[in-house]
Amino acid sequence: MKRCITLVSIGFFTLTAGLGAAQGAEPTEAxxxxPADEATLEEFLWIKRPLVVFADNPADPRYVQQMQLITERLDALEERDVIVITDTDPSARSPIRRKLRPRGFMFTLIAKDGTVIIRKPAPWDVREISRSIDKQPLRQQEVRDQHGTLQQ
Incomplete structure (x- = not known):
């Protein structure tokens, strides 16, 4: 009987420890x-850098390739406060699609202040996207602030 209680206790504590670790974990892919119908660009103003990926169809090979490149290095984008917004339904005419007016496949990177940093009609590697972000004055200031906090 004691052995059974011990096993149940260990299982319970292991489960609750795992749940606690998951709550403090990195943001998930979700x-x-x-999707564009669940977001507006205004909600990310001064908080996140939206990376909007458009296509006329989710089966577009450029869209598939771009999303594969993004998901492989999602951690590098999260480190730079990037939120990825996808829009593969032109007929839905989302507010983001109406504002950015893509033609076919396109991805657009928007700064935290709402200005468009880059627009590309072909997939880009996350390393190239990260370099574009790292050249921005606000990102350079964030890095300086982060290093200043770490030294104190």
């Missing part, structure tokens, strides 16, 4: 990648 939190970092959102």
């Amino acid at each position: 939190e970092t990648i959102r």
Whole structure:
């Protein structure tokens, strides 16, 4: 009987420890990648850098390749406060699609202040996207602030 209680206790504590670790874990892909109908650009102003990926169809090979490149290095984008917004339904005419007016496949990177940093008609590697972000004055200031906090 004691052995059974011990096993149940160990299982319970292991489960609750795992849940606690999951709550403090990194953001999930579902939190970092959102469909356009669940987001507006205004909600990310000064908080996140939207990376909007458009296609006329989710089977577009360029869209598939871009999303594969993004998901392989999602951690590098999260580190730079990037939120990925996807829109593969032109007929839905989402507010983001109406504002950015893509033609076929396109991805657009938007700064935290709402200005468009880059627009590309072909997939880009996350390393190239990260470099574009890292050249921005606000990102450079964030890095300086982060290093200043770490030194104190």
